Amino acid sequence: MKGSPSLNNPRVRALTNWVFLRKAGGRNRRRIIPSPAVFPEVWELERKFPELKAEVDALLASRDIPTYDTFDPQRAAQVSEEWRLYYAYMFGNTNELAKKDLPTLLSFAESTPNVVNSFVSILEPGVKLPPHEDPYAGILRYHLGIQVPTDNPPRIRLADEFYQWKEGEGVVLDVSLEHEVINESEQPRVIVIIDFRRPMGPLASLLNRYCLWQKRKFAPQFVEAAKYDVMH
Template sequence: MKGSVSVNHPRIRAITNWIFLRAAGGAKRPRILSQEQCFPEVRALEDRFPALKAEVEELLTSREIPRYGTFDPVRAAQVSEDWKLYYAYMFGQSNELARTECPTLLSFAESTPTVVNAFISILEPGVPLPPHKDPYAGVLRYHLAIRVPTDKPPRIRLEDEYYTWKEGEGVVLDVNHEHEVINESAQARVIVIIDFHRPLGFFARRLNRYMLRQKRKWAPQFVEASRYDVMHAA
């Protein structure tokens, strides 16, 4: 499917986002959250950090990772065309290459019902992400740092709060707040990102599950993009 999952059905998305954010506490909801409280399942992935890190590092040395602009140019124009992303799992669809390229990440995603997306994010030296909000409020975002520059380490701003990544450290962020990544480093920043169901009440939770099922049609566009360089190198 062509197009952008980030900009489709704006009126419906505005209504559902309002419902989700109101249920989550509105403007007073926290920006940086406790993973132990809202995503305790991720401990199983953190316990396997050495294996995960080795797989990601091997992937990065074996081939190029596609840039955001190559598979979602509409959203990339709003955020960054140079942001590199590798999707192991999206909206319930697995990237079959990830079974050998990053099996630890894919196995966790497939075995954890609350996971929506699981991918690797690479910001090359000096590539920032300007202020923006995630277009869908039904998920929270978990970051696990794989590689962080020691000189001028990148940091993320969520409204008026800042967080600096540390290798092996995980954090949960509500990226429906305005946020940006400040990157003045001379080395790449590499993190694993997992989107998971935002904890909600009964009605909002059921609505969220329904809306996420509707988004599954977009999964091939992102999963197949992660195969691009392999297919063209063959």
Template sequence: MKGSPSLNNPRIRALTNWVFLRKAGGKNRRRIIPSNAVFPEVWELERRFPALQAEVDALLASRSIPTYDTFDPQRAAQVSEEWKLYYAYMFGNTNELAKKDCPTLLSFAQSTPRVVNAFISVLEPGVELPSHQDPYAGILRYHLGIRIPSKNTPRIRLADEYYQWKEGEGTVLDVSLEHEVTNESDEPRVIVIIDFRRPMGPLADLLNRFCLWQKRKYAPQFVEAAKYDVMH
């Protein structure tokens, strides 16, 4: 499937975003949100953090993680062609390799109905994600620190607020707002990211489910990318 799930149907997306953001509080919506306030289910994943961290460490030691431009070159050109991402789960599609590579993350995604995407994000030293915003407002994004440099610790700017990652600590970000990050340390910043459906009223949630269901056709190009990039 060619194309980008982030850039398809711009007119329809603008209309649905208006609905979602109105339900979320508009310009007054929260930027950085405690996970227990909007995504309490993730406690189950945080409880299993030692196993998750060990699996991600083993994955990074054995597999070369594909860059964003491998599976979504249109969006990567706007954000970063050097950002490395390993998708375990996307729009209901499972990366079969994840059953071995990161079973803790995959099992959580598969068993949690509100999860849309679950992936590992690696930002190498010197890599920048310049100011941008997620073009789809129907999700919120959970970040969990896996390996965070202790010197020049990276942080993310989200509108006018900042968040600095910590290993084993998670938070929720509204990435429909403008945000940016640069890794100025000498080590990779590794986190797990989980996108989940934004809490909204039943009608808005139904619309959101339909929009996300339509995006399922793009999932294979994301989950398949990991299969062709193995260290030897």
């Protein structure tokens, strides 16, 4: 199907977001969070960083990675049509190609129950993501630097705080807050992103699981697009 998991059911989403953010601390919730505090499971992936980086480097050398508008043209028009993404895992659906392309990332996603999505994110030189908020507040987003330019390093602004990526370093971001990404370097910025369920109380967590289950119908358009990448 062609639609947007980011833009569907706006009234329901507004209500569930209110519940989730209230449980998360409202306006006082943390913006940039050390991963051990909320996502300790990711240590298993971080210790395999050399293997993961080698897989991502090989992926970029062998495939033309599609742009965001290939998967979600409605949301891409709001964020960026130049942002390039390779989805290994989306709402519980596996990209079969990732078994060969990104086995380390895929294995972690499939074996970690609170993981929702996992993908590679590429911002080419000069590409920016303008100020925006993630429309669904039931997730937190983990970033792991894979290729980070050292000249004029790219960074992300999250509300009133900034984070500058570093190769091999992971961090958790609350992207329900306004954020923007700036890459003024002459090299691409490549990171691995993992969305995971926001830690909350039992009732809010149950509601979150149900909402994310409802979004599974959008998964094929994200994982299928990667299967038709043009080979170099």
